[in-house]
Amino acid sequence: MSSAKRGPGRRPGSADTRGEILAAARKVFAEKGFDKATVRAIAREAEVDPALVHHYFDTKEGMFAAAMQLPITPDQIIPTLLEGPREEIGARLVRMILQVTAAPETREPMVALIRSAMTNEQAATMFREFISNALLFQVADRLDVPHLRIEAAFAQMYGVIMGRYVIKLEPLASAGHDELVELLAPTVQRYLTG
Amino acid sequence: MSSAKRGPGRRPGSADTRGEILAAARKVFAEKGFDKATVRAIAREAEVDPALVHHYFDTKEGMFAAAMQLPITPDQIIPTLLEGPREEIGARLVRMILQVTAAPETREPMVALIRSAMTNEQAATMFREFISNALLFQVADRLDVPHLRIEAAFAQMYGVIMGRYVIKLEPLASAGHDELVELLAPTVQRYLTG
Numbered sequence: 001m002s003s004a005k006r007g008p009g010r011r012p013g014s015a016d017t018r019g020e021i022l023a024a025a026r027k028v029f030a031e032k033g034f035d036k037a038t039v040r041a042i043a044r045e046a047e048v049d050p051a052l053v054h055h056y057f058d059t060k061e062g063m064f065a066a067a068m069q070l071p072i073t074p075d076q077i078i079p080t081l082l083e084g085p086r087e088e089i090g091a092r093l094v095r096m097i098l099q100v101t102a103a104p105e106t107r108e109p110m111v112a113l114i115r116s117a118m119t120n121e122q123a124a125t126m127f128r129e130f131i132s133n134a135l136l137f138q139v140a141d142r143l144d145v146p147h148l149r150i151e152a153a154f155a156q157m158y159g160v161i162m163g164r165y166v167i168k169l170e171p172l173a174s175a176g177h178d179e180l181v182e183l184l185a186p187t188v189q190r191y192l193t194g
Numbered sequence: 195m196s197s198a199k200r201g202p203g204r205r206p207g208s209a210d211t212r213g214e215i216l217a218a219a220r221k222v223f224a225e226k227g228f229d230k231a232t233v234r235a236i237a238r239e240a241e242v243d244p245a246l247v248h249h250y251f252d253t254k255e256g257m258f259a260a261a262m263q264l265p266i267t268p269d270q271i272i273p274t275l276l277e278g279p280r281e282e283i284g285a286r287l288v289r290m291i292l293q294v295t296a297a298p299e300t301r302e303p304m305v306a307l308i309r310s311a312m313t314n315e316q317a318a319t320m321f322r323e324f325i326s327n328a329l330l331f332q333v334a335d336r337l338d339v340p341h342l343r344i345e346a347a348f349a350q351m352y353g354v355i356m357g358r359y360v361i362k363l364e365p366l367a368s369a370g371h372d373e374l375v376e377l378l379a380p381t382v383q384r385y386l387t388g
Contacts, residue, residue, distance in 0.1 A: 131361070131363070132363060159349030159352040162352065169326060
């Protein structure tokens with residue numbers, strides 16, 4: 001995408017408008033964090049009308065996911081997680097995370113975001129606010145589970161994904177999905193309903 | 195410590211011999227990983243007799259911990275973990291990890307090692323080999339637990355420490371030790387004896 005700024009006279013919806021909005025979003029999210037970034041500020045940074053931002057992105061969460069090239073949005077994760085029997089939510093969550101992270105093209109953007117968060121204070125703030133407010137607290141509040149318990153579940157799966165794909169611990173890195181679901185699902189289930 | 199190399203004529207045990215051995219150890223561990231690094235290679239790099247390395251460091255594990263400025267060695271962790279009732283090992287492990295990571299001066303060297311492992315392939319290899327062979331597999335084999343199960347326990351606590359101190363998720367970052375032991379100990383216990 002072009003990084004050149006153009007004046008307000010350009011045609012809305014031009015080929016790279018979406019790309020320019022996303023570049024602006026990355027800048028504003030990094031500077032202000034997820035919570036304080038607004039559609040208005042992103043529109044101003046991109047020099048477009050806020051309505052045009054809304055035309056491309058329904059929600060701030062969706063815009064964040066697109067800006068960070070995340071393969072799925074909380075809007076897609078949360079319903080899948082919450083539909084189905086509550087006593088199987090641990091297994092559903094573990095399997096979903098294993099599936100989403102299995103393919104390098106969907107895993108790498110997430111790992112890149114986590115790497116930034118591990119080494120850069122601004123990126124850590126952005127990641128913390130996004131993961132808390134757009135994902136973990138949404139799930140916890142709908143399940144009526146204390147926030148600490150959903151964070152314990154997040155910590156378990158975060159550690160598994162880092163151990164599997166970044167540290168590459170064996171046999172964790174080679175273990176199959178079924179074996180990992182059997183091992184990890186009761187942990188997540190206990191945090192969420194135990 | 196001085197990085198200048200001196201000839202074999204210097205006095206063994208001079209003020210910075212230990213520091214020079216540790217600098218050599220850091221270099222050799224990074225280049226060869228934990229498994230393939232030998233006392234002999236570290237002595238050669240430091241231009242000292244291998245016996246002098248043994249004079250300062252009883253074990254390769256201890257030398258690694260000193261080189262990385264880790265506050266505790268596997269030799270100190272493993273007995274504490276294994277002594278006491280087996281049905282309380284989850285609580286002992288969780289409490290020990292929370293205590294060791296509570297003070298910045300003991301936590302920061304570990305977080306630094308993990309940060310390197312997250313962003314550098316060589317550092318990841320070194321960390322993987324150390325954590326697997328010097329710590330996790332030692333504990334697993336003494337408890338007669340499959341390696342995958344100790345790695346699941348490691349993943350849980352790794353995620354908690356990263357969530358608490360690097361991502362700084364709330365309420366996880368502010369939660370007290372007793373509350374976290376109550377929440378997390380059953381998970382670790384299940385992996386290790388369940």
